[in-house]
Amino acid sequence: MAAVGGRGSQSQPEPRSRTPTLGTTGALSAETLEINRAAIELECTRLSYSYPAIKGSPAKPVFHGIDIKVCKNELVAIVGPTGAGKSTILRCLGGFVHPNEGHVYLHGQEVLRPSSKIVLIHQSIATFPWMTALDNVKLALTCKKVDEKEAERTAAAMLDLVGLGANKSSYPKELSGGMRQKVAVARALAASPSILLMDEPFVHLDEIAAEELRREIHSLVFNPESTLDAVVLVSHNLTEVVELADRVYVMNGSPATVIDEFGIDLPRPRALRDSSFLLSVDHLMGDLNTPKTKP
Numbered sequence: 001m002a003a004v005g006g007r008g009s010q011s012q013p014e015p016r017s018r019t020p021t022l023g024t025t026g027a028l029s030a031e032t033l034e035i036n037r038a039a040i041e042l043e044c045t046r047l048s049y050s051y052p053a054i055k056g057s058p059a060k061p062v063f064h065g066i067d068i069k070v071c072k073n074e075l076v077a078i079v080g081p082t083g084a085g086k087s088t089i090l091r092c093l094g095g096f097v098h099p100n101e102g103h104v105y106l107h108g109q110e111v112l113r114p115s116s117k118i119v120l121i122h123q124s125i126a127t128f129p130w131m132t133a134l135d136n137v138k139l140a141l142t143c144k145k146v147d148e149k150e151a152e153r154t155a156a157a158m159l160d161l162v163g164l165g166a167n168k169s170s171y172p173k174e175l176s177g178g179m180r181q182k183v184a185v186a187r188a189l190a191a192s193p194s195i196l197l198m199d200e201p202f203v204h205l206d207e208i209a210a211e212e213l214r215r216e217i218h219s220l221v222f223n224p225e226s227t228l229d230a231v232v233l234v235s236h237n238l239t240e241v242v243e244l245a246d247r248v249y250v251m252n253g254s255p256a257t258v259i260d261e262f263g264i265d266l267p268r269p270r271a272l273r274d275s276s277f278l279l280s281v282d283h284l285m286g287d288l289n290t291p292k293t294k295p
């Protein structure tokens with residue numbers, strides 16, 4: 001992946017911890033500090049991609065003025081037109097690319113490089129065809145230096161969790177698209193991450209498989225056995241976003257910025273034909289149809 005803002009090749013500074021800002025009324029209680037502290041946060045004044053292959057070509061600004069906070073037990077979605085920089089935001093949150101001006105914090109500690117605490121599920125269903133479902137999930141544990149027996153036990157437990165307990169020995173070609181994406185979810189959860197980033201995870205599934213997985217994903221990722229604190233979902237599908245998200249950041253413009261932050265407080269499971277559900281979809285659609293403004 002190309003380095004962003006030229007920071008990829010520089011030596012990495014020491015991690016800094018972040019002190020929560022105190023209000024004008026003075027010291028906050030420990031409880032309030034805990035509530036205010038984001039599980040993961042991106043503060044980005046500016047992000048541009050440079051093209052080192054083309055000498056002298058100007059850096060291309062992607063987005064600016066982004067401040068995204070995701071709190072404990074929240075599923076936050078990011079929507080926006082194609083090219084707005086949604087996948088780039090996930091790469092920033094995962095520590096794969098760095099803003100030119102800005103920082104990412106995980107539980108108050110600066111994220112400087114990828115780690116097993118933050119996992120990313122891509123839109124393409126990424127399973128290795130020559131490995132069984134169990135071996136695909138075990139892969140997540142190789143970098144954690146877990147012994148073979150323990151890796152096998154954890155991988156099996158994760159497959160049970162996603163409802164594929166009976167398919168541990170199946171190869172990907174023997175599984176449906178939805179089941180293969182569940183293997184990818186099980187692999188992501190096996191690393192005991194704190195944050196799950198999902199980039200259009202249902203886009204290559206047929207509508208029935210996608211709907212089944214959407215229905216399960218919220219309870220799956222916030223299952224008491226899961227280590228997850230928060231989930232960030234990127235999607236073009238506004239119905240999917242309103243079905244799943246607690247809060248939505250809407251990006252628009254060129255270079256893009258956040259033009260709306262929209263909370264969705266509907267009871268779960270959400271009824272897709274309810275008027276309040278449809279009003280939320282309309283609200284987001286209205287945001288995306290807002291004429292682009294120059295910065």
Ligand SMILES: Nc1ncnc2c1ncn2[C@@H]1O[C@H](COP(=O)(O)OP(=O)(O)OP(=O)(O)O)[C@@H](O)[C@H]1O
Pocket residue numbers: 001002049050062080081082083084085086087088089
């Ligand atoms: N590695 C890269 N090098 C240079 N430019 C890039 C790179 N990755 C993305 N871009 C550019 O950055 C902009 C944002 O890309 P990004 O993939 O983040 O958009 P997106 O909102 O996820 O789009 P989509 O909805 O189509 O997936 C685009 O203009 C893209 O061409």
Ligand SMILES: [Mg+2]
Pocket residue numbers: 086087088199
């Ligand atoms: Mg994208």
